[in-house]
Structure formats: structure tokens, C-alpha cells
Amino acid sequence: MKRTNRNIFPTILMCCMLAAFASCDRYEGDVTEPSYIKIDAMNVVDNPSDSWSPESGFFTNDIDAVNVVIWVENDTAETNLGTFQLPCKIPVLRQGLINYVRISPIVKQDGIAGKRIYYPYYEMVQIDSVRLAKDSVTDLGTVTTRYISKSIMKVLWKEFFEPGPGQISIDSAMTICSSLDTVCSGYGCGVVRVGEGVKYVNFWSDTTFRVSDPSLVMYLELDYWSDIDFSIGLSNPTTYDGLNVTQSYMRVFGKPQQGWRKLYVNIGALWSDKYDHYPDIRPYFTVLNNSGRPGNVFIDNVKLIVM
Numbered sequence: 001m002k003r004t005n006r007n008i009f010p011t012i013l014m015c016c017m018l019a020a021f022a023s024c025d026r027y028e029g030d031v032t033e034p035s036y037i038k039i040d041a042m043n044v045v046d047n048p049s050d051s052w053s054p055e056s057g058f059f060t061n062d063i064d065a066v067n068v069v070i071w072v073e074n075d076t077a078e079t080n081l082g083t084f085q086l087p088c089k090i091p092v093l094r095q096g097l098i099n100y101v102r103i104s105p106i107v108k109q110d111g112i113a114g115k116r117i118y119y120p121y122y123e124m125v126q127i128d129s130v131r132l133a134k135d136s137v138t139d140l141g142t143v144t145t146r147y148i149s150k151s152i153m154k155v156l157w158k159e160f161f162e163p164g165p166g167q168i169s170i171d172s173a174m175t176i177c178s179s180l181d182t183v184c185s186g187y188g189c190g191v192v193r194v195g196e197g198v199k200y201v202n203f204w205s206d207t208t209f210r211v212s213d214p215s216l217v218m219y220l221e222l223d224y225w226s227d228i229d230f231s232i233g234l235s236n237p238t239t240y241d242g243l244n245v246t247q248s249y250m251r252v253f254g255k256p257q258q259g260w261r262k263l264y265v266n267i268g269a270l271w272s273d274k275y276d277h278y279p280d281i282r283p284y285f286t287v288l289n290n291s292g293r294p295g296n297v298f299i300d301n302v303k304l305i306v307m
Contacts, residue, residue, distance in 0.1 A: 039090070041142045058158070065085045092132060105122040157209060196292065196294045204284040218271055222301060229254050232263075234283065
């Protein structure tokens with residue numbers, strides 16, 4: 001007579017339970033129905049180890065898209081899901097535990113949607129152990145990034161136009177506006193008030209900056225709100241017929257109904273192409289008012305950054 005080993009049933013039951021629990025955590029490949037990763041926005045916050053600036057305007061940003069990469073243990077390579085405009089809900093043909101999701105902040109270089117880039121001064125963000133489920137949304141909400149370390153990035157010039165003692169570090173054609181319903185952040189912004197019939201107004205940084213390493217990447221960040229066109233460029237101490245050599249890099253079109261906008265200007269391209277990395281430069285602006293109508297150019301939170 002064949003005897004039944006009663007002890008084997010608890011063992012089988014325990015093995016099934018362990019397999020079930022393990023399946024909840026492991027990555028499941030070869031799926032046909034997507035999971036989703038949702039990202040609402042991306043903001044910039046201070047880096048506690050660097051304490052970049054006490055002014056809140058230092059962290060204004062316009063991160064309008066993200067590039068998203070995932071990696072699962074035992075994959076031979078990362079999977080680049082692509083670049084998505086925010087807010088976004090990203091379909092992923094993966095289920096189970098994803099070892100990490102890496103998010104890169106994308107901005108419109110020179111304010112142009114067709115020139116979106118990963119902004120090199122912002123850190124990529126890695127979120128570990130993200131669990132995805134079939135036909136379900138994993139909501140990452142608002143993701144925060146930071147400027148890269150002070151050991152790598154240098155701020156050559158910053159101007160927040162805050163009212164108080166001392167002069168602002170820009171030409172006197174620009175003054176401080178402290179109307180709280182107008183400023184971008186803090187308690188003040190810069191303004192050039194253009195009178196009727198005035199077609200051109202030039203203004204520039206008070207300081208000439210020495211940048212002697214031609215390998216450096218250089219960007220000019222600023223917030224603006226303008227109903228008149230203006231250009232952004234560079235000037236250097238080299239003179240021709242007694243005048244400084246100035247070059248425009250880009251024209252910004254005045255659109256007052258848009259309110260405050262953020263610009264990431266690749267001013268290093270001008271420094272390279274037109275100045276051959278001449279070491280002494282200063283940011284230079286020109287109001288371009290061909291119509292001769294009165295108006296205002298507001299600027300705030302200016303930073304000249306190199307890396």
C-alpha cells in the first residue's frame with residue numbers, strides 16, 4: 001500500500017506563496033498592454049550643500065519637457081523612452097519593479113521650441129525602485145531638480161534688481177521697478193521705459209568679465225516681459241573708430257500679453273563664432289523699436305553662467 005507523505009502539502013503551499021510574493025516585485029517583460037508613468041511638472045530648488053542664492057528669483061525656470069530613461073536589472077542597456085512635453089503620461093511596455101527612472105530636464109534654447117536641449121546646468125534626477133502595473137498610472141507628480149555643484153558651474157554675473165542700498169550692476173538706461181503687480185519675483189525688476197519716437201536704447205552690464213578658457217560652455221539666463229522688441233548680444237573692450245565692438249546674438253519679440261517668460265540664451269555660441277573666444281566680454285542689450293511707439297522692457301533674474 002502506497003503511503004502519502006502529508007508533510008509535502010505545507011511545503012508546496014509555502015513555495016506557491018513565496019512565488020506569488022516574488023512575482024509582485026520582479027520585472028515582467030514581453031508585455032503587450034502598457035503601464036504609464038505620469039509627470040506633472042519639473043521645478044528647480046536650491047542645493048543645500050551649495051546654497052546658491054538667497055533670492056528666490058535665482059530658481060525661476062521654464063522646464064517644459066523631460067527625457068525619460070529606465071533601467072531594469074539584467075537588461076543589457078538602459079531603455080530611452082523618449083522626450084515628452086510636460087505634463088505627460090508616458091506609456092511603458094514594462095511591468096513590475098523598475099530599478100530606476102532617470103529624468104533629464106529639457107528647455108527651449110534661445111526660446112525656440114525646435115531647439116529644445118537638455119540644459120547642462122540642471123542635474124538629471126534618478127528615482128529608484130519604481131513599480132509599474134498593467135494599465136495603471138504611476139504618478140511621479142512634480143519632480144525637483146537642482147543646479148549642478150559650485151565646483152563645476154560658475155555664475156559670473158547675477159542681477160535681481162532688488163530695491164535697497166547701492167547701484168544695480170547694469171547701465172543707467174535701466175532702472176528698478178518695484179511695483180509688486182509687475183515684478184517677476186522678489187521686490188523689484190529692471191525696466192527700460194521707451195518714450196514715443198525713441199527707436200533704439202542700448203544698455204549693458206557695468207562689469208567686463210574675463211573668460212579665458214575657450215572650452216567653457218556659456219549661457220545667459222533671464223526673465224523678461226516686454227511689449228517692444230530687443231536684442232541680446234555681447235560687447236568687448238576692443239574698439240573700432242573709437243567704439244566698442246558689439247554683436248547681437250538673437251532678437252526677442254515683444255509680446256506683452258504673454259506676461260513673464262524665461263530665456264536660456266546660448267550666448268557662448270556668439271562668443272565662439274564672432275569673438276573667437278576673446279577673453280573680455282560683457283552682456284549687451286538693445287531696444288529695437290522701429291515703430292517709435294512708447295513702451296516698456298522689463299527684465300529680471302539675470303545670470304551669466306559658465307561651466
